[in-house]
Amino acid sequence: MMRTSPTRLSRSPCPRRRAGRCSRGVRMRFRRPQWASRRQRLGSLEFESARVPTPGTDRTWRVTAASVPGTSHVDSGRGCDDAFAYMVAPDGHGVVIAVADGAGSRSGTSALGSFAACRAVVAEASALxxxxxxxxSAEPVLRRCFATARAAVESYAGQHGLQVRDLATTLAVAVLTPESSVVAQVGDGIVVCEVDAQAESLVPEEKGEYANETVFLTASDALEEHLRVRFLEKPIARFALSTDGLRYKILRLQDGGVPFDPFFDAIWQAVAEGSLSPAALSEWLAALDDQTGDDKTLVAGTLVDGPFADSTLPAALASPVPPVPPSSSVAPLPPAPPLHAMPAPASESAP
Known part of the structure; x- marks a missing residue:
């Protein structure tokens, strides 16, 4: 992501191109869900995936996720500054998702901030x-979670003699349960959920004087002035979280940033049919002409009906630990703990 300051984003506007074609000639044919179909093609790619294992339930979460570096990062030899993490509850009835976008102006160290923020969120999954x-209880606990994520970023920066702005990152979080849902973010992430059978962009970024600016989690007023929270007293069965590198492909910006329904219908169908593994999603994202050169991250999930089936897809997944630049004195982040080992939500109410 191209950044001009540690807390603000600025980029040159990119002209829209015809949606549906990428730089490598992959043509995406978006269709409405065909739930009777057993296989799905998204463009020229055909995928394989499996259901998140949730024994003993008739309705289970199926989730896939991937992050890839943008073309501008690849051309300049930089890595991916995006990060993600998600965890499906042991009973299969809830899911916590975090997506973060490290500042491109701090590329090489901001990736550590985005990874640390996402890891801090899933560590709070039980309480969330x-x-x-x-x-x-939803908003206070979610605000505490964002504060914990920021503290994790600040702590890591301090331990290694870095400025907090070196680890600047956005953060978007969604917590979905059978009865209700809550989403929140600081920055310009994209959170789309199906609400009342309609894809809806939740907690969109509020644009200020400059349309291409954003605020990072590490900004001094991020939690007080720029944290947006929305509670929905209803279950959500399909979701997608993304960083803004996909905005030209998944939002109708000319209509105020509403979701581009064919994209989400195709993605959710592919996930529901078990035809979109993380590896295949990575391949597809890498081939997609995003029109920005920015990193691309997508976490998508849907509830599916039917009996339990064996799965090769874990109930929790996180983007890999980012490498530390050779010129940096920063010690590598320790390996992340296995997400599947996290405890089940407590039965008592959260504080």
Whole structure:
């Protein structure tokens, strides 16, 4: 992501191109869901995936995710500054998702910030899933989670003699349960959920004087002035979280940034049919002409009906630990703990 300051984003506007074609000639044919179909093609790619294992339930979460570096990062030899993490509850009835976008102006160290922020969120998954059941508890606990994520970024920066702005990152979080849902973000991430059978962009970024600016989690006023939270007293069965590198492909910007329905219908269908593995999603994202040169991240999930099936897809997944630049004195992040080992939500109400 191209950044001009540690807390603000600025980029040159990119002209829209015809949606549906990428730089490598992959043509995407978007169709409405054909739930009777057993296989799905997204462009010229055909995928294989499997259901998140949730024994003993008739309705289970199926989730896939991937991050890839943008073309501008690849051309300049930089890595991916995006990060993601998600965790499906052990009972299969809830899911916590985090997506973060490190500042491109701090490429090489901001990736550490985005990874640390996402890891801090999923570490709070148990409390988040309990709190999401009530509007009274959802926002306070989610705000505490964002504060914890920022503290994790600040702590890592301090341990290694870095400025907090070196680890600048956005952060978007969604917590979905059978009864209700809550989403929140600081920055310009994209959170789309199907609400009342309609794809809706939740907590969109509020644009200020300059349309291409954004605020990072590490900004001094991020939590007080720029954290946007929305509670929905209803279940959500399909979701997608993305960084802004995909905005020209998945939003109708000329209509105010509403979701581009054919994209989400195709993605959700592919996930529901078990035809979009993380590896295949990575391949497709890498081939997609995003028109920005920015990193691209997508986490998509849907509830599916039917009996439990064996799965090769874990109930939790996170983007890999980012490498530390050779010229940096920063020590590598320790390996992330296995996400599947996280405890189930407590039965009592969250504080």
């Amino acid at each position: 899933l309990v709190a999401a059941g009530s509007e009274a």
